[in-house]
Amino acid sequence: MGIVTSKIVKTAKTYNVTERAQKVISKQKPTPAPSYPSTAKQIEIADQIDPQFMDNHYKQDPVFQDRLKQIFVTSNVQFANDQQKSEKSLPQNTKGSKEWDYGFWEPEKAQEGKVLLKDALKFMADNITDPELNNAKTIAKQYKLNQKDVENILEYYRVFHIIVTPEEARPGYIQPPKFAQFLGKNSSK
Numbered sequence: 001m002g003i004v005t006s007k008i009v010k011t012a013k014t015y016n017v018t019e020r021a022q023k024v025i026s027k028q029k030p031t032p033a034p035s036y037p038s039t040a041k042q043i044e045i046a047d048q049i050d051p052q053f054m055d056n057h058y059k060q061d062p063v064f065q066d067r068l069k070q071i072f073v074t075s076n077v078q079f080a081n082d083q084q085k086s087e088k089s090l091p092q093n094t095k096g097s098k099e100w101d102y103g104f105w106e107p108e109k110a111q112e113g114k115v116l117l118k119d120a121l122k123f124m125a126d127n128i129t130d131p132e133l134n135n136a137k138t139i140a141k142q143y144k145l146n147q148k149d150v151e152n153i154l155e156y157y158r159v160f161h162i163i164v165t166p167e168e169a170r171p172g173y174i175q176p177p178k179f180a181q182f183l184g185k186n187s188s189k
Contacts, residue, residue: 112144120144120153127154 035043045051101107102117109177110116115123126134126140140147 039159113146115143115145120157123150124154124157124159 009025043054050056108114110119123134123139127136127139127162136151139145139154140150143150
């Protein structure tokens with residue numbers, strides 16, 4: 001039912017649109033927008049003081065028009081040439097912000113109970129190098145963290161390592177043909 005009513009309403013709105021638009025456009029004097037009550041009061045006061053004020057206000061005064069025609073503006077400003085540019089070189093980096101260590105901004109100091117990424121990487125590396133000296137208890141005390149959280153971080157998180165295996169060792173690897181095989185030549189030469 002909603003589709004039917006929306007189609008009916010749409011056809012009623014768009015009926016004879018071009019003629020209605022042409023009628024509004026062809027008016028000699030467009031309908032003015034409604035004015036604020038304060039503006040209407042100001043117009044009434046101006047009419048009480050001088051009834052001809054609005055007529056005089058919108059008339060062009062020929063004396064003023066003649067004066068405007070006599071005014072000429074001349075400028076003596078010299079534009080800077082390429083040769084007059086300063087000797088100082090412009091900055092090469094146009095980004096406007098500095099590069100950060102890990103690709104995003106980190107504060108100088110972390111809140112209590114929280115740790116920065118660089119500190120987490122540091123204590124994970126310290127734990128790997130000397131697990132007895134840098135155990136979860138000492139790290140939790142040093143960084144003011146929960147010991148259980150530190151134990152979980154040390155157990156489940158690792159720093160990324162990229163291990164590239166030789167192409168021949170990969171499963172499903174097929175040796176690509178040599179260029180000479182495309183030409184029909186024997187590649188054993």
